[in-house]
Amino acid sequence: MEKTQVAIIGAGPAGLSCAVEVLKNGGKVTLLDENDRPGGQLFKQIHKFFGSREHKAGVRGIDIGNLLLQQVEEGKARVLLGSTVYGIFNRNQVAFINRGREYCLEAEKIVIATGASENPLAFPGSTLPGVMGAGAAQTLINIQRVLPGKRFIMIGSGNVGLIVSYQLLQAGAKVLAILEAAPEIGGYAVHAAKLSRAGVPFFTGYTIKYLQGNERVEEAVAVGLDANWKYIAGTEKHFEVDTVCISVGLSPLTELCWMCGCEFAYIPALGGHVPKHDQNLETSISGIYVAGDITGIEEASSAMEEGVLVGVACSESLGLITGDEASIKKKKIWNRLEQLRSGPFGKQRHEAKVVQMGGYEGSEELQ
Amino acid sequence: MSKDYNRSIVVKGYYQWTDLENSPGVPSMERMEQGPVAFVECTQEIPCDPCEEACPAGAIKIGENITALPVLDDEKCTGCGICIPSCPGLAIFLVEKNYTKTTSLIEIPHEYHPLPCTGDEVYCTDREGKPISSGKIIKVKTSFKNNLTPVLSVEVPQEYCLEIRGVMLKGG
Amino acid sequence: MRILNHPILGKDERENPITITVDDEKIKAYEGETIASAILASGKSVFRYTRKHRQPRGVYCAIGRCTDCVMTVDGIPNVRTCVELVRDGMIIETQHGLGKWSDQ
Numbered sequence: 001m002e003k004t005q006v007a008i009i010g011a012g013p014a015g016l017s018c019a020v021e022v023l024k025n026g027g028k029v030t031l032l033d034e035n036d037r038p039g040g041q042l043f044k045q046i047h048k049f050f051g052s053r054e055h056k057a058g059v060r061g062i063d064i065g066n067l068l069l070q071q072v073e074e075g076k077a078r079v080l081l082g083s084t085v086y087g088i089f090n091r092n093q094v095a096f097i098n099r100g101r102e103y104c105l106e107a108e109k110i111v112i113a114t115g116a117s118e119n120p121l122a123f124p125g126s127t128l129p130g131v132m133g134a135g136a137a138q139t140l141i142n143i144q145r146v147l148p149g150k151r152f153i154m155i156g157s158g159n160v161g162l163i164v165s166y167q168l169l170q171a172g173a174k175v176l177a178i179l180e181a182a183p184e185i186g187g188y189a190v191h192a193a194k195l196s197r198a199g200v201p202f203f204t205g206y207t208i209k210y211l212q213g214n215e216r217v218e219e220a221v222a223v224g225l226d227a228n229w230k231y232i233a234g235t236e237k238h239f240e241v242d243t244v245c246i247s248v249g250l251s252p253l254t255e256l257c258w259m260c261g262c263e264f265a266y267i268p269a270l271g272g273h274v275p276k277h278d279q280n281l282e283t284s285i286s287g288i289y290v291a292g293d294i295t296g297i298e299e300a301s302s303a304m305e306e307g308v309l310v311g312v313a314c315s316e317s318l319g320l321i322t323g324d325e326a327s328i329k330k331k332k333i334w335n336r337l338e339q340l341r342s343g344p345f346g347k348q349r350h351e352a353k354v355v356q357m358g359g360y361e362g363s364e365e366l367q
Numbered sequence: 368m369s370k371d372y373n374r375s376i377v378v379k380g381y382y383q384w385t386d387l388e389n390s391p392g393v394p395s396m397e398r399m400e401q402g403p404v405a406f407v408e409c410t411q412e413i414p415c416d417p418c419e420e421a422c423p424a425g426a427i428k429i430g431e432n433i434t435a436l437p438v439l440d441d442e443k444c445t446g447c448g449i450c451i452p453s454c455p456g457l458a459i460f461l462v463e464k465n466y467t468k469t470t471s472l473i474e475i476p477h478e479y480h481p482l483p484c485t486g487d488e489v490y491c492t493d494r495e496g497k498p499i500s501s502g503k504i505i506k507v508k509t510s511f512k513n514n515l516t517p518v519l520s521v522e523v524p525q526e527y528c529l530e531i532r533g534v535m536l537k538g539g
Numbered sequence: 540m541r542i543l544n545h546p547i548l549g550k551d552e553r554e555n556p557i558t559i560t561v562d563d564e565k566i567k568a569y570e571g572e573t574i575a576s577a578i579l580a581s582g583k584s585v586f587r588y589t590r591k592h593r594q595p596r597g598v599y600c601a602i603g604r605c606t607d608c609v610m611t612v613d614g615i616p617n618v619r620t621c622v623e624l625v626r627d628g629m630i631i632e633t634q635h636g637l638g639k640w641s642d643q
Contacts, residue, residue: 034603036624046547048455048514050415052433058417058453060514060547117604129584129597136601139621144576145551147540148598157380170479171542184377189411190456192380197533199496202380215595216584343412343434480546515547 004030004078006314007094007107009085009256012040013300014292014307015113016068021311023075025320030105031077032096034084038072039065040115040292041135042300044142046170047163054336055301064300088112088260091287109287109314112257113307116250116271116293121155125211126246134164134247141171149243153220154178155208159299161247162191165200168245175200176239179222181207181229188345208244209236217244252294260285269352270296276356279330280313281306289313296356298349302340309333372410381494382408384529392427394441399528403446403463403472407437408532409456421453448474448508452516464528471528472505477519482507483536491523492533500527502534541580557627574620574631575601575608586610586620590636610634614641 006022008015011033019029031038045061056064072079080098087095094105118133125131130149134156140146152173154165157180165175178195183205185192192202209223209231224235250271257264257275263284264273274296275283282289291310292303309330316326341350372390375383387393392407407418407427412434419429419437426443427450429435448461451474461474473491483489483504490498506520523531543551556567561578568577575598578586585595586608599607603622612618612631616638620631 035622048516050413050455052414052416053420055414057415058421058455058514062547117602118600120599120605127594127596129586129595132597132599132601136599139601140576140579140598141542142548144572145542145545145548146572146576146580147542148579150540170546172480172540178380185380188413188456189373189376189382190409190413190454190458192376193382193408193494194457196379196381196496197492197494199492199533199535200380201496204378204380216597339414339433342432343414345411345413346434478546480544482546517546 001093001104001106002030003106004028005107005318006030006109006111007032007105008111008113009094010040010113010115010292010294011035011038011079011081012113012115012292012303013042013064013068014115014303014310015040015111016042016065016072017304017307018111018113018291018311018314019077020068020071020075021308022315022320023072023077025311025315027315027318027320029075029077030080030107031072032080032083032085032094032105034082036082038069038079038081042068044135044138045300046142046167049301051301051340055305055340061300064304085256088256088288091260091285108318109289111289111291111310111314112294113290113292113303114253114256114294116252116297118246119249119251121208121246121248123208123210125213125217128211128213128217129215130213130217130242131211131244131246134160134245137243137245138164138167141167147171147173149241150174151176151241152243152245153222153239153241154245154247156180156247156249157185157187157192157202157204158247158249159187159191160250161245162187162195164245164247165195166191169195169198169200173243176241177222177237178202179206179208180204181225203237206235206237211244217241220244250293250297252297254294257283257288257290257294260288262288265356267296267352267356269348270356274356276358278357279334281310282313296349296352298340302337305333305337305340309337379495381496382410383494386410391436391438394439394444398441398444399462399464402465403448403461404441404444405439405446405448405450406460406462407439407450407454407458408460409437409454409458412436415455417453417455418450418459421450423447423449448518451476451518452513457516460532462528464525466522469525470522471525473521473523473528473531475519475521475532475534476516477534478516481536482509482517483519483534488537489521490535490537491521491527491531492535493527493530494532496533498535499530500524502531504534540582557625559625559627559629559631561631562633568625570625570627572625574610574612574618574623574625574629577625578620578631585633587634588636593635609638611638616640
């Protein structure tokens with residue numbers, strides 16, 4: 001059986017960042033990803049990231065992705081693409097399938113960085129061709145360079161809905177409306193402002209009522225909601241569209257954690273069922289760590305920080321770096337994570353994370 | 368405090384000038400008369416500070432707590448416009464109110480294709496996206512340093528210099 | 540519709556298209572792209588019809604999770620076209636229901 005020191009499941013921003021850290025400290029890394037190319041959602045993020053210089057603010061997601069890939073290649077990690085991990089056995093065996101053949105990899109440390117998936121939304125007409133996730137549209141336009149339609153509406157105004165709407169404009173589409181069921185727009189004001197000045201109207205307190213179309217969506221009908229989330233008769237709005245994007249949140253992809261017996265917590269602010277972990281992002285199963293959106297829906301910046309943090313924790317546990325070195329690195333990472341989890345948008349996630357870590361407060365405790 | 372600036376935008380998706388005019392990122396009316404100056408139209412506490420680092424004159428301040436609102440020191444601002452492409456939210460503009468006696472020059476980040484050309488007549492939109500005036504493209508800056516965020520300089524009637532923040536190409 | 544020019548991604552400079560056949564119609568594709576992308580680029584929306592009510596389905600998640608986009612490829616049904624890459628000469632058919640293996 002092939003052996004490695006650190007097996008990282010998922011080569012997205014968290015997994016790649018973790019790999020780079022372990023490689024830096026001289027560790028042996030095997031990265032596995034079910035997709036044919038690494039990067040997770042990172043290469044779809046053609047916009048500039050927020051945060052500070054340390055968070056790579058102002059750099060486009062695609063460029064960060066390329067940098068991480070380069071570092072992983074230079075560090076000579078073993079990267080297994082097209083490899084679907086279907087189980088973790090004995091707490092140290094990673095079982096996967098590649099091109100129809102089964103393999104097993106033994107690892108001293110296992111990092112589950114499998115990210116999240118888009119939430120669906122069911123409503124009359126939602127199965128018509130032309131209805132897809134916002135992330136699906138993003139994959140098609142930014143990776144495949146194919147525009148799946150010309151006239152769109154977006155359901156949901158969180159940052160994913162706002163960013164993808166903007167990227168649809170950049171791809172040459174027309175976005176006729178952004179519907180938001182809540183009374184306020186969910187994502188950043190500056191994202192909304194960009195869309196408004198490009199002529200995209202917002203409808204807060206509106207949801208999708210139904211879609212019509214023969215072999216493809218042709219018309220979308222939205223309706224206003226009252227304070228009890230009930231339709232307000234007579235407020236229907238009709239849009240002639242050929243594509244409808246759904247952006248109603250993400251849920252962590254936690255199957256592997258469930259399978260190996262990790263303890264979970266149900267935290268809606270983080271996307272639902274999330275694995276519990278300590279300040280090293282180690283789960284309730286010793287030797288199994290988690291990083292990125294699987295620990296809770298946040299953003300690429302926090303995924304990368306968590307990846308590095310796990311890389312440090314694994315390196316420390318494997319004896320590749322000293323406890324003192326690890327402590328200094330971890331403190332800096334926690335400070336950066338706390339910055340991302342501050343302000344009105346981050347506060348809820350910060351509080352949720354404290355619950356998930358069983359009371360651990362973050363950087364304060366390190367001081 | 369910052370909630371007041373955001374009252375309109377979180378419901379409608381766009382700022383009204385009355386939300387922004389007292390916000391810390393916009394210059395005073397007096398400073399506008401003196402020459403080109405930045406408008407940092409960013410009033411939510413989000414963790415973000417590349418504008419502070421980009422400004423060579425130190426005219427934009429956020430501080431150690433990176434969720435703090437950017438504050439424009441309009442006396443330090445030289446109107447160079449380097450901040451415009453640095454903002455990941457594309458929320459910074461430059462306004463030269465007295466470009467001519469009757470027109471202003473607005474610098475706008477514009478990440479679309481095709482780009483207009485110098486001399487083109489374009490529609491100019493307000494924050495709501497309404498095309499409220501025609502304008503003329505004076506310059507298109509696509510420096511490598513912008514990292515693919517072109518900056519358009521568009522000449523518009525002076526009475527709209529506080530409103531115009533977008534450009535739409537004529538002819539579809 | 541293919542995005543030939545993009546403000547961030549630049550020009551689509553791919554050359555040497557290959558040919559795949561979808562329901563007896565030859566369509567253009569590029570190596571390295573998914574079957575679904577080539578099909579969407581050609582303007583087709585329906586990828587399959589459901590078993591019971593024969594309703595049309597297209598692409599939904601585009602990332603290999605939901606199976607809305609499955610078609611019969613070179614005689615093999617239930618191929619997730621949003622992750623399967625094109626090959627020159629590939630034969631793709633709109634799938635009806637659960638599909639049939641080509642030797643049935």
